[in-house]
Amino acid sequence: MDPKTLRYTKTHEWAYLEGDLCTVGLTKFAVDQLTDIIYIDLPDVDDPVTAGESFGEIESVKAVSDLYSPVSGDISAVNEKLQTDPTLISSDPYGKGWLIKVKVEKGTTLDHLMTLDQYEKQIASEEH
Amino acid sequence: MALRTPLYDWHVRHGGRMIAFGGWDMPVQYTSIIEEHQAVRTAAGLFDISHMGRLTFAGVDALALLQQVYSNNAATMKDGQVRYGLICNERGGIRDDVLVYRWSHGWTMVVNASNRVKIVNWLTQHKAGRAVEITDQTMTTCMIAVQGPQALALCQGLIEADAGQLAYYHAMRTRYRGHTCVVSRTGYTGEDGIELIAPAEQAVELWTELVSRGAKPCGLGARDTLRLEAAMPLYGHELSEEIDPFQAGLGWAVKLDKGDFIGRDALVRRREDATLPRRVGLELAGHRAAREGSTVWRDGRIIGRVTSGTVTPTLHKAIAMAYLEPAFTAIGTLCTVDVRGKTAEARVVPLPFYQRPRKETACR
Numbered sequence: 193m194d195p196k197t198l199r200y201t202k203t204h205e206w207a208y209l210e211g212d213l214c215t216v217g218l219t220k221f222a223v224d225q226l227t228d229i230i231y232i233d234l235p236d237v238d239d240p241v242t243a244g245e246s247f248g249e250i251e252s253v254k255a256v257s258d259l260y261s262p263v264s265g266d267i268s269a270v271n272e273k274l275q276t277d278p279t280l281i282s283s284d285p286y287g288k289g290w291l292i293k294v295k296v297e298k299g300t301t302l303d304h305l306m307t308l309d310q311y312e313k314q315i316a317s318e319e320h
Numbered sequence: 321m322a323l324r325t326p327l328y329d330w331h332v333r334h335g336g337r338m339i340a341f342g343g344w345d346m347p348v349q350y351t352s353i354i355e356e357h358q359a360v361r362t363a364a365g366l367f368d369i370s371h372m373g374r375l376t377f378a379g380v381d382a383l384a385l386l387q388q389v390y391s392n393n394a395a396t397m398k399d400g401q402v403r404y405g406l407i408c409n410e411r412g413g414i415r416d417d418v419l420v421y422r423w424s425h426g427w428t429m430v431v432n433a434s435n436r437v438k439i440v441n442w443l444t445q446h447k448a449g450r451a452v453e454i455t456d457q458t459m460t461t462c463m464i465a466v467q468g469p470q471a472l473a474l475c476q477g478l479i480e481a482d483a484g485q486l487a488y489y490h491a492m493r494t495r496y497r498g499h500t501c502v503v504s505r506t507g508y509t510g511e512d513g514i515e516l517i518a519p520a521e522q523a524v525e526l527w528t529e530l531v532s533r534g535a536k537p538c539g540l541g542a543r544d545t546l547r548l549e550a551a552m553p554l555y556g557h558e559l560s561e562e563i564d565p566f567q568a569g570l571g572w573a574v575k576l577d578k579g580d581f582i583g584r585d586a587l588v589r590r591r592e593d594a595t596l597p598r599r600v601g602l603e604l605a606g607h608r609a610a611r612e613g614s615t616v617w618r619d620g621r622i623i624g625r626v627t628s629g630t631v632t633p634t635l636h637k638a639i640a641m642a643y644l645e646p647a648f649t650a651i652g653t654l655c656t657v658d659v660r661g662k663t664a665e666a667r668v669v670p671l672p673f674y675q676r677p678r679k680e681t682a683c684r
Binding site for chain 1: 348349351352353354541545607608609611630631633660
């Protein structure tokens with residue numbers, strides 16, 4: 193996945209919309225901050241998710257963080273490989289480390305999310 | 321404004337992720353907690369522990385003051401010996417856990433960063449008219465730990481003395497590049513290794529020399545997972561003003577027969593009190609870590625609380641330390657832990673979770 197074609201949340205999730213299917217993952221910045229990812233808790237297929245609300249949690253050696261959905265809809269797929277190898281999230285956050293696919297309503301856009309440019313400005317202000 | 325160790329700039333320049341800890345800005349990690357943890361278990365890791373408080377005691381009444389505030393017996397220590405013990409309040413609760421070093425000319429006490437000011441005030445309060453001079457050397461010195469199976473070999477020729485000659489929990493004064501320093505065979509990781517106290521001005525050269533010899537810089541994150549595997553209590557988690565040493569499993573560091581000391585009367589009663597919760601180790605099913613505050617359940621009610629927990633880098637298991645009602649502390653007892661709203665099966669296991677292979681047993 194090319195980061196330029198993705199849209200971003202303030203909470204460091206990325207979203208990619210193709211038809212009515214939205215793929216969601218965590219940004220490289222987020223996984224670099226988490227570093228030692230040991231566990232990820234994701235919803236089940238058909239579970240509903242709501243934009244801006246928690247859909248799961250990710251745990252590193254040091255702390256637990258919530259994952260927030262960029263869109264509303266129903267889960268159509270969950271990346272099962274992460275249960276046995278959560279390090280995929282760190283090694284390939286925009287590819288094999290995707291988290292969930294959400295089936296969204298027709299007409300849903302990602303216009304409410306940040307572009308790469310906007311997102312990079314946000315993380316520049318978070319780094320100190 | 322948070323305090324900074326003499327190595328603060330080095331940490332920041334070398335990717336240390338700085339966090340607030342005990343009033344100090346300290347590196348939590350440089351690369352990855354797991355990598356740093358494994359370096360200590362398999363080779364050698366390097367820790368800036370200059371935030372720990374370093375107090376020295378001089379004067380003819382130094383021993384008398386120590387004996388009054390310290391749960392262990394300082395009077396039976398030999399020169400060059402280091403001994404773990406507690407400083408208790410009148411109720412027998414733990415004010416701090418400390419290391420005491422005996423020298424021919426006086427004493428050193430290493431206290432927790434977060435308790436340094438409290439302990440200095442406590443000592444000053446109880447010093448009364450005694451002939452003791454207490455000096456806080458925390459700002460004028462640095463303290464660096466080298467830990468791991470290769471730690472001693474890596475320090476060969478670093479200082480004038482041969483640290484390999486030191487017995488476990490012993491220390492000596494020696495020299496590093498012309499200046500007096502202290503080396504002790506102590507640590508907080510469950511591995512063999514040493515801790516060095518040197519002048520603050522030498523911190524960077526000593527640290528960089530250790531890095532160039534192959535010790536991997538490690539942050540507080542790895543220090544926490546290492547001490548947790550070794551089941552070493554951490555003040556503010558397993559230890560507090562409300563917890564006594566017997567509850568914490570540190571009764572071996574309380575010498576009720578040494579004479580009176582602060583908290584002794586309360587400790588005599590508390591030792592026999594079978595209602596007080598006790599520290600245990602838990603192993604959890606699954607790979608979600610219980611964290612401080614997670615409740616422990618049995619038969620539909622809360623029987624205790626987790627004080628520290630993680631998924632261990634060495635053992636790849638979710639482990640925790642918890643205080644449980646005494647009826648449920650037997651090894652093998654089954655319980656559940658509420659890990660952020662989801663139940664995890666758990667079992668009481670022996671402590672420590674991890675013990676390094678070694679020939680001789682530790683003498684404290």
